[in-house]
Amino acid sequence: MPVTFNNVSYIYLPHSPYEHVALKHVNLKIEDQEFVAIIGPTGSGKSTLLQHINGLLLPSEGSINVNEYTITPKTKVRSIRNLRREAGLVFQFPEYQLFEANVHDDIAFGPKNFGVPAAEIEERINSLMTTVGLPTSLLERSPFELSGGQKRRVALCGILAMNPSILVLDEPTAGLDPRGGAKSLNLIKKLNEEQGKTIILVTHEMDIVLEYCQRVILLIDGEVKADGKPADIFMNQELLAESKIVQPQVLQVATRLIKGGLKLDYRNIKNAEDLANEIARVKKGGVSK
Amino acid sequence: MKNITLGRYLPYDTWIHRLDPRFKIIAMIALLVCVFQPLPWIVNGFLALVILVLLLMSRVKISSIFKSLKAMWFMILVILIFNVILIRTGEVLFTIFDYPIYTKALLQTATIAVRLTLMISITTILTATTRPLDLTYGLEFFMTPLKVIKFPAHEIAMTISIALRFIPTLLEETEKIMKAQASRGVDLKGGTFKQKINGIIALIIPLFVSSFQRSEELANAMEARGYNPSGKRTRYRTLKFHAGDLVGLIVTTVIVALVFIAIYNPALIGIGGLV
Numbered sequence: 001m002p003v004t005f006n007n008v009s010y011i012y013l014p015h016s017p018y019e020h021v022a023l024k025h026v027n028l029k030i031e032d033q034e035f036v037a038i039i040g041p042t043g044s045g046k047s048t049l050l051q052h053i054n055g056l057l058l059p060s061e062g063s064i065n066v067n068e069y070t071i072t073p074k075t076k077v078r079s080i081r082n083l084r085r086e087a088g089l090v091f092q093f094p095e096y097q098l099f100e101a102n103v104h105d106d107i108a109f110g111p112k113n114f115g116v117p118a119a120e121i122e123e124r125i126n127s128l129m130t131t132v133g134l135p136t137s138l139l140e141r142s143p144f145e146l147s148g149g150q151k152r153r154v155a156l157c158g159i160l161a162m163n164p165s166i167l168v169l170d171e172p173t174a175g176l177d178p179r180g181g182a183k184s185l186n187l188i189k190k191l192n193e194e195q196g197k198t199i200i201l202v203t204h205e206m207d208i209v210l211e212y213c214q215r216v217i218l219l220i221d222g223e224v225k226a227d228g229k230p231a232d233i234f235m236n237q238e239l240l241a242e243s244k245i246v247q248p249q250v251l252q253v254a255t256r257l258i259k260g261g262l263k264l265d266y267r268n269i270k271n272a273e274d275l276a277n278e279i280a281r282v283k284k285g286g287v288s289k
Numbered sequence: 290m291k292n293i294t295l296g297r298y299l300p301y302d303t304w305i306h307r308l309d310p311r312f313k314i315i316a317m318i319a320l321l322v323c324v325f326q327p328l329p330w331i332v333n334g335f336l337a338l339v340i341l342v343l344l345l346m347s348r349v350k351i352s353s354i355f356k357s358l359k360a361m362w363f364m365i366l367v368i369l370i371f372n373v374i375l376i377r378t379g380e381v382l383f384t385i386f387d388y389p390i391y392t393k394a395l396l397q398t399a400t401i402a403v404r405l406t407l408m409i410s411i412t413t414i415l416t417a418t419t420r421p422l423d424l425t426y427g428l429e430f431f432m433t434p435l436k437v438i439k440f441p442a443h444e445i446a447m448t449i450s451i452a453l454r455f456i457p458t459l460l461e462e463t464e465k466i467m468k469a470q471a472s473r474g475v476d477l478k479g480g481t482f483k484q485k486i487n488g489i490i491a492l493i494i495p496l497f498v499s500s501f502q503r504s505e506e507l508a509n510a511m512e513a514r515g516y517n518p519s520g521k522r523t524r525y526r527t528l529k530f531h532a533g534d535l536v537g538l539i540v541t542t543v544i545v546a547l548v549f550i551a552i553y554n555p556a557l558i559g560i561g562g563l564v
Contacts, residue, residue, distance in 0.1 A: 017301065084474060089469075109473055110474055113474025114474045
C-alpha cells in the first residue's frame with residue numbers, strides 16, 4: 001500500500017522562542033515499489049519528513065497513511081508500533097545504534113522486539129549476511145571491532161532483519177568511500193528490484209539520485225518545491241538556480257554538449273556510460289557541423 | 290528531549306540578560322540565603338513578590354516553574370507524611386481516624402514547598418538569563434583567588450564549560466539513538482519491565498561509546514591547537530561591570546537588608562506587630 005501525506009505540517013517546540021516550522025502543508029503520494037529520493041538544502045525538512053513515515057514524529061497538522069496505518073496528531077504511539085517493523089528506518093550513521101555483545105545479537109534485536117520466532121530470525125540473519133556481502137564468521141565478533149563500512153552494513157542488516165516492506169534511508173552513503181557508496185546503493189537497488197521493497201532515501205549526492213532513483217522530491221523550507229523524474233528536474237535550469245542544487249556531473253557535460261549543438265536526449269542519460277552511448281548514437285546518426 | 294525547559298537559557302535581550310554574570314551569581318546566592326531564613330509570612334510574601342517581578346522581567350514563563358514543581362509533588366508528599374507523623378505541637382486542626390493532625394505540621398510543609406518553589410524560581414532566573422559560558426566565566430572569576438593555594442581554577446572552569454557545551458550535544462545524541470532504537474522496536478514507555486531494561490541498555494551503550502569517541506577527538510583537537518592548561522590566556526568577551534549592575538547591586542543589598550532587619554529587628558521597619 002502506498003505512503004500518502006495529506007496536508008502535513010510539523011512544528012518543533014511550538015509556543016517557545018525555539019519554535020520552528022519544519023514542514024508546511026506537504027502533500028505526497030509514494031506508490032509501492034517506487035525508488036524515491038528526497039533532496040533539498042540542509043534544514044529543509046528532509047529528515048523530519050522521513051521520521052513521519054514510521055511514526056517517530058506525529059504531524060502537528062494533517063495526516064499520513066502508510067500501509068493500513070493512519071497517523072494523525074492525536075495518534076497513540078502504541079497503536080502504530082507495528083508500523084515501525086513495516087517501514088524500516090535507517091538513520092544517518094546507523095553504526096551508532098550498535099550495542100549488543102556480538103553482531104548476531106545486534107541484528108536479532110529488532111526482529112526479537114517484534115516477536116519474530118527464533119528459528120526464523122536465524123534464517124533471516126544467514127541470508128542477510130550473504131545479501132549485504134559479509135562473511136558469517138563476523139557473527140560472533142563484537143560490532144565495535146568491525147571497520148566503518150562493515151558496521152554500517154551490520155546496522156542495515158538490523159533493520160532488514162525486520163523484513164520491512166518500505167525501506168527509509170537517511171543519507172545512506174554519508175562518510176563512505178565512493179566504492180563503498182556504490183556497493184550499498186547497488187544493494188538497495190537489488191532490494192527494490194528483487195524483493196519489491198519501496199525505497200525512500202534522503203541524499204545530498206545528485207549523481208546517485210540520477211543514476212538510481214525513479215523519482216525526486218525537492219523540499220525547500222519545508223515545502224515540496226518540485227516532484228518528478230530526476231532527468232527533468234536536473235535539466236530545469238531555472239529550478240536549479242533557484243534551489244541551489246548542483247547538477248549531476250554527467251548532466252553538466254550533457255548540458256554543455258547540447259548547448260554546443262549536439263542533439264542529445266538527456267532522458268537516456270543516467271551515468272557516464274549512458275552519456276558515452278548517447279554521444280555515439282547521435283554521432284552515428286550523422287550530425288552535420 | 291528538546292522539550293526540557295527547566296534551567297535552559299532563553300535567548301531574549303532583557304535588562305536582566307545584560308547584567309554581569311558575576312553580579313547575578315552573587316545576587317542569586319544572596320536571595321537564596323534570604324529564602325532559607327526562618328521568615329515571617331509577610332516577609333516571605335515580600336520575597337515572593339520580588340522574585341515574581343524578576344521572573345516577569347526575565348521573561349521566564351511562570352507556567353514552566355509550575356511544570357517543574359509537578360516533578361516535585363512526590364517529594365513534598367513524603368515531607369508532608371513525615372511532618373504529620375513527627376510534629377506534634379500546636380493546635381489540633383482536625384482528626385483522621387482518631388489521628389490528630391496538627392496545624393504546625395501543615396504549616397511546616399507549606400513553608401518547605403514555598404521555599405522550594407522560590408529556590409527553583411531564583412536558579413531558573415539565573416540560568417535562563419545567562420549564557421552557560423558567561424556563567425563559567427563568572428565562576429572562574431570567583432575561583433581565581435584560590436589559585437594562591439594551587440587550586441586549579443582555570444582547569445575546573447574549562448571542564449565545566451566543556452561539560453555545559455556538550456549537554457545539548459548529548460541530548461541530541463540521546464534523542465537520535467532513542468529514535469534509532471525505537472525504529473527497531475524499543476518501547477520505553479510501554480512494554481514489560483524486562484523490555485524497558487533492555488531498551489535502556491540499547492540507549493546507554495551507544496551513548497557511552499560515542500561520548501568516549503567524542504572526548505578523545507576533542508582532546509586531540511585541543512592539543513592540535515596548542516592548548517596548555519597552565520598557559521596565560523586572554524578572552525574574546527571580557528566581563529565588564531556596568532551602571533545597570535550597580536543599580537542591581539544596590540537593589541539587592543536593600544532587599545537583603547530589609548529581610549534581615551525583618552528577622553532580627555522587625556520593629557525598626559514598622560512590621561513589629563505583624564510578626
